Amino acid sequence: MAEDTINLLKDCQLAVHKPNPRQYIASISSLPGLEVWFQRASDVVRKIRAGDVDLGIVGYDMVCEYGEDDDDLIVVHDALGFGECHLALAIPTSGIFENISSVSELAAMKHWSPERPLRIVTGYTHLGKKFVDKIGLKHVRLLTADGALEAAPAMGTADAILDLVSSGTTLRENSLKEIEGGTVLQSQGVLVASKRSLLLRETALDKTHEILERLEAHLRAKNQFTVTANMRGNSKDEVAERILLNTEFHGLQGPTICPVFSKMNGSVLENYYAIIICVTKHRLYDAVKQLRKIGGSGVLVSPLTYIFDEEPPRWRMLLDKLNQ
Numbered sequence: 001m002a003e004d005t006i007n008l009l010k011d012c013q014l015a016v017h018k019p020n021p022r023q024y025i026a027s028i029s030s031l032p033g034l035e036v037w038f039q040r041a042s043d044v045v046r047k048i049r050a051g052d053v054d055l056g057i058v059g060y061d062m063v064c065e066y067g068e069d070d071d072d073l074i075v076v077h078d079a080l081g082f083g084e085c086h087l088a089l090a091i092p093t094s095g096i097f098e099n100i101s102s103v104s105e106l107a108a109m110k111h112w113s114p115e116r117p118l119r120i121v122t123g124y125t126h127l128g129k130k131f132v133d134k135i136g137l138k139h140v141r142l143l144t145a146d147g148a149l150e151a152a153p154a155m156g157t158a159d160a161i162l163d164l165v166s167s168g169t170t171l172r173e174n175s176l177k178e179i180e181g182g183t184v185l186q187s188q189g190v191l192v193a194s195k196r197s198l199l200l201r202e203t204a205l206d207k208t209h210e211i212l213e214r215l216e217a218h219l220r221a222k223n224q225f226t227v228t229a230n231m232r233g234n235s236k237d238e239v240a241e242r243i244l245l246n247t248e249f250h251g252l253q254g255p256t257i258c259p260v261f262s263k264m265n266g267s268v269l270e271n272y273y274a275i276i277i278c279v280t281k282h283r284l285y286d287a288v289k290q291l292r293k294i295g296g297s298g299v300l301v302s303p304l305t306y307i308f309d310e311e312p313p314r315w316r317m318l319l320d321k322l323n324q
């Protein structure tokens, strides 16, 4: 998460300067007056709640587990695009669980009693307790461990686990499976803040605004290409009509169309137009095909770095949450 966070900030022109690897304090030269502290994910949330730091970047799972529903915590950006995983219940694929494929089937098993509860090992006791209550599992004991939870069922120290799953490889390699209704939450990296800080300290709100704007502009641009193509035509209106009526690709507000001037037999002609549109990466080839069909040639594709649009919706949402 730390590496992903540093890379993301760098891509947003917010490079984190850390004088040496064993130092936990750093700075961002484009944000003077801001201190960066490297802390364990759980401590990031605890320190925001305690009022020691104003803003943090952590997994949403950490915000929920260590935030314990504290309404001072406010998620400023909920999808930073890394650390994607989900918190889920998993049970062994064989033995008494062989035919169990949902939480209702798990709850209905006759094996669990006050003397012999279902033992679930997890690092997420707050979320685990809430989840067990929600799904109505009666005879349960939550056990805690810090890591390698997937080994517990085979070791005989627990019956089930509640842990993060990403690719699913760790579960599979340890003969465990997820079950229907067993997902507690979806998680990825988020930017989280203390509501109190943002309300009481104008500089904290200003810096948050700048960071959010940069994140939004970069993340919006990340999956887009700028596509430029030349197209023969008699006027820009005619070219615009061809694009708007015959393709699905129109740019942010609409295509930008500019005349291309060429020299022929001593005179300057305006019989080509350059069109500029934005295209999501996975639809690039569709866009090229559609542009070709309406006479597009010389298609140039370049990556987009930022899209600064009007005020980002997340900023408005943040102000609403702060009642401003």
Ligand SMILES: Nc1ncnc2c1ncn2[C@@H]1O[C@H](COP(=O)(O)OP(=O)(O)OP(=O)(O)O)[C@@H](O)[C@H]1O
Residues within 6 Å of the ligand: 001, 040, 041, 042, 058, 059, 060, 061, 062, 082, 083, 084, 085, 164, 165, 166, 167, 187, 188, 189
């Ligand atoms: N397999 C995974 N795939 C994607 N994201 C993950 C994965 N495992 C964990 N994460 C995310 O990374 C965050 C940090 O994970 P974790 O607590 O394991 O950190 P760590 O780097 O091992 O540090 P620590 O020393 O505190 O355990 C989690 O809260 C979660 O949001």
Ligand SMILES: O=P(O)(O)OC[C@H]1O[C@H](OP(=O)(O)OP(=O)(O)O)[C@H](O)[C@@H]1O
Residues within 6 Å of the ligand: 146, 147, 148, 149, 150, 163, 164, 165, 166, 167, 168, 169, 170, 171
């Ligand atoms: O579905 P997968 O892609 O296999 O990823 C899931 C694993 O990743 C995390 O562990 P991590 O590697 O952080 O080790 P840890 O639990 O010891 O911290 C998590 O605790 C799972 O064990």
Ligand SMILES: [Mg+2]
Residues within 6 Å of the ligand: none
């Ligand atoms: Mg880990």
